Amino acid sequence: MFDNLQDRLSSILNGLTGRGALSEADVAAALREVRRALLEADVALEVVRSFTDRVREKAIGAAVLKAIKPGQMVVKIVHDELIAMLGEEGVPIDLNAPAPVVIMMVGLQGSGKTTTTGKIAHRLTHREKRKVLMASLDTRRPAAQEQLRQLGAQTSIDTLPIIAGQSPTDIAARAVQAAKLGGHDVVILDTAGRTHIDEPLMLEMAEIKRRSNPHEILLVADALTGQDAVNLARNFDERVGITGLVLTRMDGDGRGGAALSMRAVTGKPIKLIGVGEKVSELEEFHPRRVADRILGMGDIVSLVEKAAETIDAEKAKAMAEKMAKGKFDLNDLADQLRQMQKMGGMGGIMGMMPGMAGMKDKIAAAGLDDRMFARQIAIISSMTKAERANPDLLKHSRKKRIAAGSGTDAADINKLLKMHRQMADMMKMMGGKKGGGMMKQLMGGLGAKMGLGGGMGGMPDLSQMDPKQLEALQKQAEAAGLGPGMGKGLPGGLPGLPGKLPGLGGGRLPGLGGLPGLPGFPKKK
Known part of the structure; x- marks a missing residue:
């Protein structure tokens, strides 16, 4: 993005x-x-x-x-x-209206309206604790109504029963009535699209709007639309009157021009962005955070939020207890690698860290991409329970079996074992200090630099922070010298972390220093 x-x-x-x-x-x-x-x-x-x-x-x-x-x-x-x-500040979906709140989804065919309808319903159900009803008004595209029904079944969200032969406007009216009778808080209308804007489409949208009286009209647009995004947004806004934008496939667009153009032309806020195919991969759009990332200033708040969402509090506590005893086996290493994958991999994490955006190419060149994580997890998964608990058992014959099972070779296994030994030594040195994993250590170091009193004290506590406290982190980052005008990155190592730590092959990549638990970079010759 x-x-x-x-x-x-x-x-x-x-x-x-x-x-x-x-x-x-x-x-x-x-x-x-x-x-x-x-x-x-x-x-x-x-x-x-x-x-x-x-x-x-x-x-x-x-x-x-x-x-x-x-x-x-x-x-x-x-x-x-x-x-x-x-757009200055993020604007969430407005649910401040008498139930059922009607949300109308509009856009061109293929923009991802149906999938986005399911994602929004999932978000409102699980985050906002609202009872949601989804209704497909697309009577033209084959199996469109069935697609939404299956999405509802997968996510345990109610969908309006399909009645053949009804017009889109009749379905809209029936959906609102069914939501009232069913005690639903929100009803989402997934309207039909066309391959291009035409008069029949706009007339149909206007009639659906009249019959359902929506509180929110969200234009769903593909981030890859490019220059045509302006005409699309302007036409829908003038003819239907949109209240906000939802941009899909933001993860697949390295340019992002549609986001900048559509918001500027319509004056309507970008409310949500799709960042993946999973039903949970829908995020609120925060203008200030996005501007920070565009200028390479990082996005501490989003990094903290993502860490708080993905890190299991019980596992983190168990890890801290093991580290206090100086224990760190291959099961723990696999957990740490999976944790980094959930956080968005190396590229995703570095993109949100102040001064680190330019490191992504160096990281990729060093072979530290998500495929490497997957390969290392495959190696560990090919081991027996005893081997994962005690890597000293891994002699030549066992390594040969593991290599065959994981599609790797003995050199890959040796690299993994070396990295594990270095990490285990480091964990012993840390002795369980406010630890519990590489991301917790990383956030702790950043917290110390931002004057949060010896780090952030562990990710489970961060999940208890309110939005104002999280937003304050960005300002504190700037005050600590992690904001605008940073030049070419952070020299010598990340704030609050030693410049060189075991597990980095010497930690000699300029501007990175040492991140606890990350696989080794090649040493300078």
Whole structure:
């Protein structure tokens, strides 16, 4: 998500922050590059012009050019304008209306409306504890109604029974009535789409709106739509009147121009983004956090939230107790690797860490991708219970069997065992200090740097933090020097963590230092 734009803008703005003084010509040259980067990211031309004009107007002022650090001032202006373009604050789905709250889903065919309907219903059911009814109004696409029914069955969410021959408007009216009688809090109407915008589609949407009186009308759009996103959003807003946007396939688009364009053109908030195929992979859109990530400033709050959601409190406690006794076997290592996969893998984690966005290419070049994690988990899974508990049992014949079972070779197994030995030594050294896993140690180090009193004290406690406290982390990160104008990353190691730790093959990758529990980078020769 926004990978291409992030790389380009970070490079351009780092060139400004490294200079002692800026002239108007310097700012103008940088803005030309920013303009080109936005256009290449598929941001609409009218949006790009408006954005660069606003930045130029503020950046060429005397207050910036004569500032002590003018480059950082320009970065701040770009950052603030990005936030303004994306919508200032996150806007959740509005459920403040008499039950049943009607949510109408609109968009083109193939944009992911039905899947998104299921994801929103799942989110409202499990997070908001609402009783939801889903209804398919798509009578044209073969098996569209059956698709939604199956989604409901998989997630244990009610769907409106299918009655053949009913028109979309009649189904909408029946759905609202059924929701009232069934005591549902929310009813989601999954409307039909077309391959393109046409008059019959808009007339049908208007009639459904009249019959169902929706509280929210969400335009579902594919993030890969590109330049056509502007026309799509503008047409639906003018003819139907949307209240918000949901962007799908954000995980598959390295450009992100649709997000910037649609919000800027309609003025309607992006409420949710789809970041994967699973029913749980739907996230709230936070403009400030996204702007931070686009400029390579990381996203501490989202990292903390994701960690709090994915880390099992009981497992973390058990791990801490084992570490206190200096124990760390291959079962524990497998748990740690799975935990990192849930957090989004190395690329996902680094993308959310301040100053680490530029490390993703180096990490990939070093072979530290999610396939490596999967391969290491496969090796451990091919071992017996006794071998996982006691790696010293692994002699040549056993390694040969494990290699055959996991589709690897003896060299891969030896690398894994070496990494485990280094990690076990490190865990012994830590002696269970506020530990419980690599991500807990990582967040603890960041917490210490941000003045949270010796780290964050373990991920289970973070899950108890309220949203205001989590949002405050971003500001604390900036105050601790992890925010705008960081230049080229964090030298020598992550805040609060030693520069070199066992388990990193020497920890010599510039700007990374040592992350506890991460597989070894190759040593410099």
